[in-house]
Amino acid sequence: GAVVSQHPSWVICKSGTSVKIECRSLDFQATTMFWYRQFPKQSLMLMATSNEGSKATYEQGVEKDKFLINHASLTLSTLTVTSAHPEDSSFYICSAPGGGPSGNTIYFGEGSWLTVV
Amino acid sequence: GESVGLHLPTLSVQEGDNSIINCAYSNSASDYFIWYKQESGKGPQFIIDIRSNMDKRQGQRVTVLLNKTVKHLSLQIAATQPGDSAVYFCAERGAAGNKLTFGGGTRVLVKP
Numbered sequence: 567g568a569v570v571s572q573h574p575s576w577v578i579c580k581s582g583t584s585v586k587i588e589c590r591s592l593d594f595q596a597t598t599m600f601w602y603r604q605f606p607k608q609s610l611m612l613m614a615t616s617n618e619g620s621k622a623t624y625e626q627g628v629e630k631d632k633f634l635i636n637h638a639s640l641t642l643s644t645l646t647v648t649s650a651h652p653e654d655s656s657f658y659i660c661s662a663p664g665g666g667p668s669g670n671t672i673y674f675g676e677g678s679w680l681t682v683v
Numbered sequence: 684g685e686s687v688g689l690h691l692p693t694l695s696v697q698e699g700d701n702s703i704i705n706c707a708y709s710n711s712a713s714d715y716f717i718w719y720k721q722e723s724g725k726g727p728q729f730i731i732d733i734r735s736n737m738d739k740r741q742g743q744r745v746t747v748l749l750n751k752t753v754k755h756l757s758l759q760i761a762a763t764q765p766g767d768s769a770v771y772f773c774a775e776r777g778a779a780g781n782k783l784t785f786g787g788g789t790r791v792l793v794k795p
Contacts, residue, residue: 598780598781600781609772609786609787609788610727612784615782659726659727661783663781671732672717672729672783674726674727674729676725676726677726
């Protein structure tokens with residue numbers, strides 16, 4: 567079964583509104599989680615590193631005020647896309663290290679499809 | 684910056700044959716490598732990993748080979764099945780932290 571869970575799996579929102587995506591680690595604690603964005607037929611692009619209890623670390627070119635990340639607990643990180651626009655439509659995926667038999671495997675969530683209309 | 688890249692964007696293989704997916708990496712400090720499988724519309728699924736102090740690791744029907752001399756990583760899938768059709772990504776982790784850098788991906792198409 568899944569060790570990292572994302573919700574919602576897909577969401578449609580109106581342009582200008584905000585949408586929140588949740589990432590949960592199941593059965594293990596994750597002090598760090600990662601958020602990726604993926605466009606069709608392309609690889610995963612790391613957006614930011616979510617750190618429990620502190621500010622997220624954003625990759626170059628990623629707007630921190632637009633993509634708000636909160637890591638409120640050891641099992642939950644949220645990504646909020648604020649004032650969404652059609653160009654924000656994408657597949658958003660989170661990952662969390664610390665799962666698996668060794669405790670170090672990095673697992674990914676099932677992803678969240680965002681469509682901004 | 685450092686990057687991970689793939690040689691072949693698409694690989695067609697006959698059902699039952701073995702598949703080999705290649706990946707080149709450039710960060711000699713990377714200490715951990717992972718192969719993921721991604722089916723359409725889904726998140727990446729962990730397949731197998733290998734640490735830099737190893738050169739081979741086997742799983743169920745899959746083998747990962749690491750050649751640090753030429754910074755090359757490969758994934759071998761034995762007796763490829765239709766369910767193996769997907770995009771495969773290699774990823775490397777730098778020496779510090781769990782941040783992964785992904786390659787461009789290879790699509791594997793299994794022909795019946």
